[in-house]
Amino acid sequence: MKKSIRTVMAALMATTVVAATTGFATADDKPVIATVVKIAGIPWFDRLETGVKAFQAANPDVVATQYGPATSDSAQQLQIVQDLVAKGVNALAVVPMDPAVLEGTLKRAMERGTIVVTHEADNQVNTMADVEAFDNSFYGAALNERLASCMGKKGKWTTFVGSLGSRTHMQWVGAGEENAKKYPDMELVDPNNESFDDANGTYEKAKELLRKHPDLAGFQTSAGNDVLGVGRAIEEAGLAGKVCLVGTGLPNPSAPYLDSGAITAIGYWDPQKAGMAMNAVAKLLLEKKELKTGMDLGVEGYNSVTVTKGAGEGLLVIGNGMMLDDKDSYKAHLF
Amino acid sequence: MTLFSTGKARTAERDGDRLGFAGFVHKYPETVTAALLVVICVVVAILNPDFLQPSSLIDIGRASVVTGLFALGVFVILAAGGIDVSFTAIAALTMYSITLLTTSYAPGLPMVLVLAMAVGGGVLLGMFNGFLVYNFGVPAMIVTIGTQYLFRGILLAFVGTVWIMALPEQMLTFGRAPMVQFTNSNGAVVTLPLYVLVLPAAAVLTWWILNRTLMGRAIFAMGGSARVAERLGYNLRTVHLFLFGFAGALAGLAGIIHVSSNRLANPFDLVGTEINVIAAVVLGGARITGGTGTVIGTLLGVLLVTVINNVLVMVGIPSTWQRFVVGTFILLAAAFFVVRQRRN
Numbered sequence: 001m002k003k004s005i006r007t008v009m010a011a012l013m014a015t016t017v018v019a020a021t022t023g024f025a026t027a028d029d030k031p032v033i034a035t036v037v038k039i040a041g042i043p044w045f046d047r048l049e050t051g052v053k054a055f056q057a058a059n060p061d062v063v064a065t066q067y068g069p070a071t072s073d074s075a076q077q078l079q080i081v082q083d084l085v086a087k088g089v090n091a092l093a094v095v096p097m098d099p100a101v102l103e104g105t106l107k108r109a110m111e112r113g114t115i116v117v118t119h120e121a122d123n124q125v126n127t128m129a130d131v132e133a134f135d136n137s138f139y140g141a142a143l144n145e146r147l148a149s150c151m152g153k154k155g156k157w158t159t160f161v162g163s164l165g166s167r168t169h170m171q172w173v174g175a176g177e178e179n180a181k182k183y184p185d186m187e188l189v190d191p192n193n194e195s196f197d198d199a200n201g202t203y204e205k206a207k208e209l210l211r212k213h214p215d216l217a218g219f220q221t222s223a224g225n226d227v228l229g230v231g232r233a234i235e236e237a238g239l240a241g242k243v244c245l246v247g248t249g250l251p252n253p254s255a256p257y258l259d260s261g262a263i264t265a266i267g268y269w270d271p272q273k274a275g276m277a278m279n280a281v282a283k284l285l286l287e288k289k290e291l292k293t294g295m296d297l298g299v300e301g302y303n304s305v306t307v308t309k310g311a312g313e314g315l316l317v318i319g320n321g322m323m324l325d326d327k328d329s330y331k332a333h334l335f
Numbered sequence: 336m337t338l339f340s341t342g343k344a345r346t347a348e349r350d351g352d353r354l355g356f357a358g359f360v361h362k363y364p365e366t367v368t369a370a371l372l373v374v375i376c377v378v379v380a381i382l383n384p385d386f387l388q389p390s391s392l393i394d395i396g397r398a399s400v401v402t403g404l405f406a407l408g409v410f411v412i413l414a415a416g417g418i419d420v421s422f423t424a425i426a427a428l429t430m431y432s433i434t435l436l437t438t439s440y441a442p443g444l445p446m447v448l449v450l451a452m453a454v455g456g457g458v459l460l461g462m463f464n465g466f467l468v469y470n471f472g473v474p475a476m477i478v479t480i481g482t483q484y485l486f487r488g489i490l491l492a493f494v495g496t497v498w499i500m501a502l503p504e505q506m507l508t509f510g511r512a513p514m515v516q517f518t519n520s521n522g523a524v525v526t527l528p529l530y531v532l533v534l535p536a537a538a539v540l541t542w543w544i545l546n547r548t549l550m551g552r553a554i555f556a557m558g559g560s561a562r563v564a565e566r567l568g569y570n571l572r573t574v575h576l577f578l579f580g581f582a583g584a585l586a587g588l589a590g591i592i593h594v595s596s597n598r599l600a601n602p603f604d605l606v607g608t609e610i611n612v613i614a615a616v617v618l619g620g621a622r623i624t625g626g627t628g629t630v631i632g633t634l635l636g637v638l639l640v641t642v643i644n645n646v647l648v649m650v651g652i653p654s655t656w657q658r659f660v661v662g663t664f665i666l667l668a669a670a671f672f673v674v675r676q677r678r679n
Binding site for chain 1: 383385388390391394398487488491492496497498500501518519520521522523524525526593596597598599601604644645646648649651653654655657
């Protein structure tokens with residue numbers, strides 16, 4: 001019942017969105033690069049759109065535009081991608097909601113000659129190139145290293161992931177655990193708590209962890225809202241500055257907790273740069289150029305990318321776009 | 336058959352000692368919920384004596400406020416034989432819109448007015464549900480699935496999708512004002528916020544409406560049999576508008592408390608927690624088919640769900656097992672109530 005309502009709504013909304021905006025794009029002969037994000041209108045993908053616009057401004061010889069479903073629904077995203085393929089765009093730059101859902105459509109798109117580039121989907125089989133901001137193990141280890149230095153390389157610490165099924169989050173905390181092995185005095189307790197990206201639930205869980213381990217000294221978190229939940233638990237308990245918290249988060253929402261010292265540091269990548277990099281890769285592929293390790297995509301953080309074989313026939317393009325901000329540095333990157 | 340359920344309950348109270356254990360449990364299903372709650376707490380305390388700290392109680396009390404307010408609303412609708420799955424969307428829409436309105440246009444608006452606006456907004460959205468259910472005779476399940484999408488769609492499409500981090504001062508004060516505050520052995524400050532009192536107040540009000548007013552009788556009568564209730568002269572239109580409006584009011588209130596305590600208004604919050612709330616109400620002994628249940632049972636159900644969700648780390652159940660454990664508990668309790676209902 002629910003599903004069918006969603007599908008019908010998805011179809012209707014997606015069709016109107018695409019119909020309303022692609023009309024002009026195909027009117028001239030410039031190649032069209034369509035960026036499709038997970039959800040339109042949330043801060044993360046609004047930021048990505050600024051990258052698409054910046055790319056368009058710098059590359060007048062292509063038409064670059066962004067599309068996205070109104071809610072986080074892989075069926076709606078699929079519908080948009082299908083409509084864009086049917087319209088005959090030259091290249092697709094997709095941030096898949098659920099890579100598996102898009103496999104079939106992306107395969108058909110490539111068979112029709114459409115260039116396919118993805119992002120945040122290093123397990124996507126049917127793509128020509130998947131662009132990642134950084135190596136996940138490198139990122140997880142970097143977060144942990146920051147946590148370790150705050151904790152004085154000793155004490156109990158724990159980890160949060162969005163869900164146990166979230167591959168990247170598990171890679172991050174896994175690399176963190178690996179990194180912490182360097183410090184014999186750091187003791188991992190009750191790891192891999194699931195936050196479901198819900199700040200309130202994370203808050204309750206962090207409280208409970210602090211009660212169970214009164215000497216808990218550090219948290220490494222993964223989903224975007226985790227730092228807000230754990231940060232609030234630390235701040236309310238008057239433990240800001242005493243308990244360390246390093247995790248994935250965005251500067252704007254995290255600002256109050258960074259200022260109070262409840263959040264030690266946040267790690268993230270800039271979706272604006274990722275959007276530019278995706279479009280740059282799509283353009284290179286449109287021009288039939290080869291992607292090579294050490295290549296400069298002309299985007300900050302992607303000046304010397306690593307190119308390896310991806311999950312399928314395509315390539316995995318990894319940048320060096322990790323950002324790690326604390327109280328003193330976040331103000332330069334507010335979004 | 337449950338037309339005079341309040342009267343019946345009073346008779347049962349008098350006959351309580353003559354019924355024997357099975358009969359007693361049968362009449363008061365909430366005793367099972369209470370027993371389960373006690374058993375869980377004892378087991379947790381044995382496994383990890385650290386559980387026996389005032390801060391545990393405080394955290395559980397605080398964590399049950401929002402779920403509790405939702406549950407009271409669902410309970411009232413369930414008692415009347417309906418169901419509501421849109422209450423989280425009502426809460427999300429009112430809490431975000433009112434926070435946005437207050438932040439942008441009236442940052443100094445007194446907290447009482449903010450709360451009143453939330454309750455008012457909730458009443459309107461709830462009554463819209465009631466209107467659709469009554470006027471078009473569509474099952475409440477279908478209507479509220481539809482309005483859940485509608486309300487959330489309005490929120491995300493027209494109101495906003497951006498987290499509001501800088502809440503107005505009076506909301507922050509409301510979320511922080513302490514009733515009890517002390518410092519733990521490890522130097523951590525433990526706070527029981529004042530807003531926790533909203534839940535008992537709402538519970539007493541709900542109890543009073545259900546057990547001491549004509550509207551309460553009408554609600555239980557409608558839960559027993561809508562046709563009979565109508566023939567008895569109850570105005571079903573008024574009852575529908577009232578009970579969905581009441582559930583909406585509680586949802587609006589829960590939404591503002593969620594924002595104030597969380598210190599951020601996230602439009603993507605709340606929706607998705609309906610099942611947890613409905614499970615709490617059913618675990619409290621209310622029948623999904625309507626006509627029965629008590630406020631105290633509902634509160635016990637809420638406490639049970641909150642406790643289960645908040646002691647898993649304490650006991651050391653790894654994250655992979657947590658859903659398994661919660662699911663098992665819900666099934667066990669539900670199985671008991673189903674058996675009880677068959678015997679009826």
